[in-house]
Amino acid sequence: MAAPFVVYGASGSGSVPIEATLSLLDLPYRVEDHAPWEGQAQADRLARINPLRQVPALTLPTGEVMTESAAILIWLADTYPDARLAPPLGDAARPAFLKWMTFVSSAIYALYWIADNPARVVKEGADHVAVKARIYDRIACCWGEMGAQLRPGTHLLGDELSVLDLYVATASRWSPGRRRFYEVAPGLADAVRRIDTDTRLAAIWQERFPFEPGWER
Template identity: 55%
Template sequence: MADNQQFVLYGAAASGSVAVEAALTLLDISFEVIEGETWSSDAARECVGKQNPMRQVPTLVLPGGETLTESAAILTWLADAYPDARLAPAPHDLSRAQFLRWMFFVSSAIYSLHWIKPDVSRIGAPHSARDRVVASVHERIAFCWRTMDAELDPGKYLLGDALSVLDLYVAVISRFGPWRERFYAEAPKMTPAIKRVDDDPQLKALWARRFPEA
């Protein structure tokens, strides 16, 4: 592991940890990535489990050794820890409440559903029902994107004219099933902001490297 003066991120390509990589990139913070595809590798689960008993990515180890888990918490903490970058509304800002609402909505109502898909027995369904369960999960996610789109009034970005970690979060999670084309159909108001994040010159290399098939 890197020395305790550096951020260490346990993550994986095409996973939610890429949103954290994007935030660290925009903040120009030095960090090490320890690859851990915990959904497909016992070795990865064991590695990540040393820092996170849930054996999930992203897991961020701060300089000094403190561990942060949960993607929404990590992104919000980074934005608040580096306020000069303005990656989140300040606590006194009028848009702070909606920022928190949608950060945790994406986390709890959308991202968390992907936990079901690798092993549908986690919710008591037989393996033979996996295709039906995954299709239902995707329909629920589409409904959630549609709901969020109806409630937001985006500007250049989701919360107005300033890029926030919410934009990074949605730019990553919308790449998962039912995938971007469905996201574009369900969330037409959010789509321009997310495409703008895709094209951000500071992030294009990251997206290409961490979502090579997207």
């Protein structure tokens, strides 16, 4: 029997779309919870997996470790093409898929490294609230740009679910929150809500990113 995948992450974090993908692919995996934002000890536990002390990371059955959420999701989708979780090479939707996967990673997700701890770049604690507000404005702006350019079908890239849907459904729940996401990118709302209510993902959402009362903020 092949070794299972090992996901390093935490509830509500960027590991959730990876866990959801593995679940949809019906691949064996286990999760090791690490929340580096909870303190240096937690962060240091990750050093042997990812020297940047960040999640998510994924150990493959070969023992190789992958980091970077977008790269992991693209790799999983391309490695198991029969599941059709990404447009294949040569498909007309492939350029848009790669564009938006990297856009979410670089233009949106990367900003949380500062938002989670503004002291990493701003010394004065009195300025941290303003810094976070500006970052959340920038994130909303980026979601708005994505909404202005994409014309979803049933899902974000047409009528088939892709790992992009899982990525956006997770990241759009982080601050500034889903309500603002709906305001700036209303054209994406139905496709993302469809992922929220996909029965195949119900157990993952309940366990790893539950929809608590008032979650849309």
